[in-house]
Every structure is written in structure tokens, then in C-alpha cells.
Amino acid sequence: MNVPGTVRDVAEQRRRNIPDATVARLPVYHRCLLDLQAEGRDTVSSEQLAEAAGVNAAKVRKDLSYFGSYGTRGVGYEVDRLLVEVRRELGLTHDWPCVIVGAGNLGSALAKFAGFRERGFTIVGIVDVADGTVGRKLGGLVVRHESDLPQLVAEHDVAIGVVATPPAAAQGAADTLVAAGVTSILNFAPIVLDVPAHVMVRQVDLAVELQILAFHEERRAATPARRTPARRRVPS
Amino acid sequence: MNVPGTVRDVAEQRRRNIPDATVARLPVYHRCLLDLQAEGRDTVSSEQLAEAAGVNAAKVRKDLSYFGSYGTRGVGYEVDRLLVEVRRELGLTHDWPCVIVGAGNLGSALAKFAGFRERGFTIVGIVDVADGTVGRKLGGLVVRHESDLPQLVAEHDVAIGVVATPPAAAQGAADTLVAAGVTSILNFAPIVLDVPAHVMVRQVDLAVELQILAFHEERRAATPARRTPARRRVPS
DNA sequence: CCTTGTGAAGTAATTCACAGCC
DNA sequence: GGCTGTGAATTACTTCACAAGG
Numbered sequence: 308m309n310v311p312g313t314v315r316d317v318a319e320q321r322r323r324n325i326p327d328a329t330v331a332r333l334p335v336y337h338r339c340l341l342d343l344q345a346e347g348r349d350t351v352s353s354e355q356l357a358e359a360a361g362v363n364a365a366k367v368r369k370d371l372s373y374f375g376s377y378g379t380r381g382v383g384y385e386v387d388r389l390l391v392e393v394r395r396e397l398g399l400t401h402d403w404p405c406v407i408v409g410a411g412n413l414g415s416a417l418a419k420f421a422g423f424r425e426r427g428f429t430i431v432g433i434v435d436v437a438d439g440t441v442g443r444k445l446g447g448l449v450v451r452h453e454s455d456l457p458q459l460v461a462e463h464d465v466a467i468g469v470v471a472t473p474p475a476a477a478q479g480a481a482d483t484l485v486a487a488g489v490t491s492i493l494n495f496a497p498i499v500l501d502v503p504a505h506v507m508v509r510q511v512d513l514a515v516e517l518q519i520l521a522f523h524e525e526r527r528a529a530t531p532a533r534r535t536p537a538r539r540r541v542p543s
Numbered sequence: 544m545n546v547p548g549t550v551r552d553v554a555e556q557r558r559r560n561i562p563d564a565t566v567a568r569l570p571v572y573h574r575c576l577l578d579l580q581a582e583g584r585d586t587v588s589s590e591q592l593a594e595a596a597g598v599n600a601a602k603v604r605k606d607l608s609y610f611g612s613y614g615t616r617g618v619g620y621e622v623d624r625l626l627v628e629v630r631r632e633l634g635l636t637h638d639w640p641c642v643i644v645g646a647g648n649l650g651s652a653l654a655k656f657a658g659f660r661e662r663g664f665t666i667v668g669i670v671d672v673a674d675g676t677v678g679r680k681l682g683g684l685v686v687r688h689e690s691d692l693p694q695l696v697a698e699h700d701v702a703i704g705v706v707a708t709p710p711a712a713a714q715g716a717a718d719t720l721v722a723a724g725v726t727s728i729l730n731f732a733p734i735v736l737d738v739p740a741h742v743m744v745r746q747v748d749l750a751v752e753l754q755i756l757a758f759h760e761e762r763r764a765a766t767p768a769r770r771t772p773a774r775r776r777v778p779s
Numbered sequence: 780c781c782t783t784g785t786g787a788a789g790t791a792a793t794t795c796a797c798a799g800c801c
Numbered sequence: 802g803g804c805t806g807t808g809a810a811t812t813a814c815t816t817c818a819c820a821a822g823g
Contacts, residue, residue, distance in 0.1 A: 334754035361735035380783045381823045398761025416652035426750045491756040499597035509752050514662045516745050518570035520727040525634025616805045617801040
């Protein structure tokens with residue numbers, strides 16, 4: 308499949324092809340590095356970072372190797388340095404303005420969620436269509452009408468939109484976001500969004516997560532014998 | 544690794560080894576099948592189900608084949624029949640009582656979230672430690688103190704717990720859940736939980752999802768030329 | 780010593796492609 | 802003719818294991 312014409316930029320070539328699985332773990336490493344930095348640690352080994360991130364050491368080393376060799380053999384990785392590199396790789400060197408569509412339970416919670424701002428995502432607006440919600444205040448923001456979305460997106464140069472509407476309204480919300488110029492969507496509605504090829508969608512379906520847990524619970528109950536059968540027990 | 548002593552139960556053997564990737568898609572198929580059923584469709588081809596689920600047809604067929612051959616060649620799958628099988632496989636033949644730890648923005652939203660009950664997950668209780676939140680009403684439930692958790696779990700035979708606390712309180716919340724007998728945890732706090740081997744954890748980190756989107760946005764900006772550069776545009 | 784970085788080996792998931800059946 | 806079910810081929814991801822370097 309790949310017939311490299313020249314050998315030049317082989318490193319460049321590699322750097323640009325970070326596996327999806329690695330990309331999904333970078334934010335976790337980022338979080339762990341922030342914690343380590345807060346603790347005042349100045350170096351960390353792949354083993355230690357792996358422990359903190361809940362993966363194994365080989366994976367950490369391979370993941371980090373995709374975008375450069377920032378470790379010192381015999382010592383480990385310099386926390387500050389690595390943090391800079393990971394942050395740069397993740398595009399977290401600047402803030403990302405985001406809009407939320409849907410100011411129901413979930414949308415409201417997301418708008419007030421501290422974890423977003425802390426990690427460089429600023430909610431610059433939240434919109435809805437219901438008369439009851441438009442105008443409500445949500446932690447420093449006022450819910451605006453969905454018709455204000457194009458203006459909001461243009462004004463703050465928003466690239467990322469969050470869909471937190473009921474399922475029936477989600478496709479419309481996505482269409483509006485795309486028309487307004489948003490190119491990445493985080494979708495909490497339990498439907499598969501239909502968007503142009505250049506728009507990236509990530510789906511978070513909370514019920515699906517529970518269903519996956521239920522699958523394993525169910526199987527656990529069905530399996531006759533496997534490791535300790537130890538059924539639930541209250542300590543005292 | 545597996546040296547099957549006998550050939551008997553080869554089907555059984557297979558059925559019990561559904562790949563994780565397939566398990567993660569079953570809930571999506573389940574949702575699509577519910578929609579199809581609501582539309583009154585009685586059969587569906589792998590192609591159509593794939594379209595609805597946002598995957599490809601070969602994947603659908605392989606996924607479904609792991610737990611049996613429920614299709615008819617030349618026709619497709621009978622919606623009702625397949626729904627029963629998927630539901631059984633997912634352990635959705637009965638309701639799953641769940642508890643939520645943490646009644647902040649997210650925990651409150653989750654407690655009121657209709658999508659859970661609709662898909663067989665009943666929130667039987669929500670607990671917190673803050674004086675301000677304990678006692679508040681949340682859509683039919685009253686927030687109870689975290690110390691009531693063991694009783695709550697025992698009373699409703701809860702197997703699944705949801706952690707929606709601030710990061711600093713999450714490990715404690717998980718410990719309490721495990722001690723109370725919960726064996727599956729859905730964790731929204733951005734930390735890696737340390738739990739016994741028999742407890743399954745699924746992590747949902749909302750900021751991580753945004754960071755993955757940001758990674759691709761950033762890379763898009765960095766890439767010199769690739770497909771239409773079409774930068775955002777407001778329609779009107 | 781210790782720990783990284785990475786080819787090589789191993790495992791898992793996806794996709795192909797077609798025989799088999801309605 | 803159309804569509805499933807599935808081995809085989811391919812691709813992606815993980816883990817091993819060790820040479821190289823501080």
C-alpha cells in the first residue's frame with residue numbers, strides 16, 4: 308500500500324500517522340502529567356506513567372514514540388517537557404471555544420461542568436428552542452435561541468459543537484451546527500448523525516455504556532464457574 | 544492458550560467469546576432495531592442495519608454471527624426475532640437497578656435522564672455527602688447521604704453504580720460502592736479507579752472526548768493540503 | 780545498573796469475497 | 802437474484818524482548 312518514493316521525511320511521515328488508539332490515550336496521559344506536575348514530580352518513568360494511566364509500560368513508550376523521543380534512557384521522561392509535547396500534539400496550546408445545542412438536563416450540566424474549562428474548552432454559548440429554557444441563566448451564560456447559533460459560531464470562531472438535544476431534534480441540531488461552520492461534533496443523542504465527510508463526530512451514548520456493563524454482569528451470572536464466584540457481600 | 548480437550552460445545556465455546564468491539568456495538572444495533580420496530584419494519588438486511596448503525600454490512604453480519612444465525616439468506620433478519628436475541632445477549636431481559644454517587648450538576652442530570660429508564664436502567668437512588676444537596680428532590684428521587692449506600696444497594700440488589708463526584712472524591716465513592724457489593728462501575732470522574740479484579744469499570748471522560756476532537760481539528764489545520772480545504776462558511 | 784525506543788512477534792479486529800441457501 | 806454466514810486475507814493494535822544510551 309505504501310510505496311515511498313523517497314526516504315526523506317520518514318520521521319515526518321510517521322509523526323503524521325498516529326494510531327487512533329494512541330490518540331484516544333493521549334488525553335489520559337495529559338491528565339496524569341498534570342497531576343504529576345501538581346505533585347511537583349519532575350521526571351516520570353513509562354512504568355509510573357502507565358500505572359497512573361491504567362495501561363502498561365510498553366504501550367506508554369510506543370504511544371509516546373509516535374511523536375518523538377522525549378525520554379532519557381535510565382531516567383525517564385521530564386514531566387514539564389513531556390507535558391508541552393503532549394499538549395502541542397493534542398492542540399491544547401490554545402483555548403477551544405465550544406457551543407452546546409440543547410439546554411435540558413444534560414446540556415445544562417455540561418454548560419456548568421468545570422472540567423471543560425479546566426482543560427481548555429470554553430463554552431461560549433448554549434442554545435435551545437423551547438420558550439421555557441431560552442433566557443435562563445446557566446453559570447455565567449444565558450441560554451439563547453437556536454436561531455442565534457450562526458452568529459455565535461461566527462463571532463467566536465467555534466469549531467466544536469456539542470449536541471445535547473432529545474434524539475428527535477439531534478439531526479436538525481447537527482445540520483444547524485454544520486451550516487454555521489462547525490467541523491467537529493460531540494453527540495450525546497442516541498442516534499447516528501448524518502454529516503458531511505469533512506465533519507468529525509464523536510458519539511457518547513450514556514445508556515450504551517451501561518448496556519456494556521450489563522452485558523458483562525449478565526455473562527458473569529451465566530458462567531457456571533470462573534475465578535472466585537464470590538457474590539456480593541456487605542462488609543460489616 | 545486454548546487447548547480444547549473435546550470438540551463438544553464448539554458453538555457454546557464460540558458464543559461465550561464475543562469480541563469486545565462487537566459487544567460495544569450490540570447496544571447500537573439494539574437501538575436501531577427498536578427504531579425499525581417502531582417504524583413497523585419486519586425485516587432488515589445487514590446493509591440497512593449497517594447504514595442505521597453507522598458501520599458496514601460485513602461487520603454487522605460478523606457481529607451477529609457470534610451469537611447465532613438468525614438471518615434468512617436472500618431476505619435478511621426478522622426485526623422482532625433479532626431484537627429478542629440481541630436483548631437476551633445484552634442481558635436486557637430484566638431491569639437493572641443502579642445507584643448514582645454524587646448529586647452535582649452531572650449526577651443530577653443523570654438521575655433525571657430519561658434515556659436510562661427507557662433502556663432498562665432504573666436509578667433506585669442517588670447519594671451525596673454535601674449538606675446542601677442531601678435531601679433535595681430530583682425527579683422522583685430524594686438525594687440521600689452517602690452513608691445510606693450499603694442499605695440502598697442491598698435493598699435493591701444493585702449491581703451497577705455510577706460515580707459522578709469531583710475527582711478527589713471518586714476513589715472513595717468507588718470504594719464505598721465496591722464494599723456495598725456493586726460489581727460494575729460507570730465512572731465519570733477523570734481519574735483511573737483502583738478496584739478489585741472482579742469489578743468492571745467503564746470510564747467516560749467528557750473532556751477526553753473533546754480533546755480527541757481537538758487533536759483532529761489541530762491536525763487538520765496543520766496539514767497543508769488534503770481534500771477540499773473549505774473553511775467554515777455561514778450560509779445566509 | 781536503569782529505562783527508553785523499537786523491530787519483531789503475537790493478538791485482535793476489520794474487510795474481502797464467495798459458497799450456500801432461500 | 803439477493804443476502805447471509807464465514808473462512809481467508811488484511812489491517813490495526815498490543816506486547817515482547819532486547820539493543821542502545823544515559
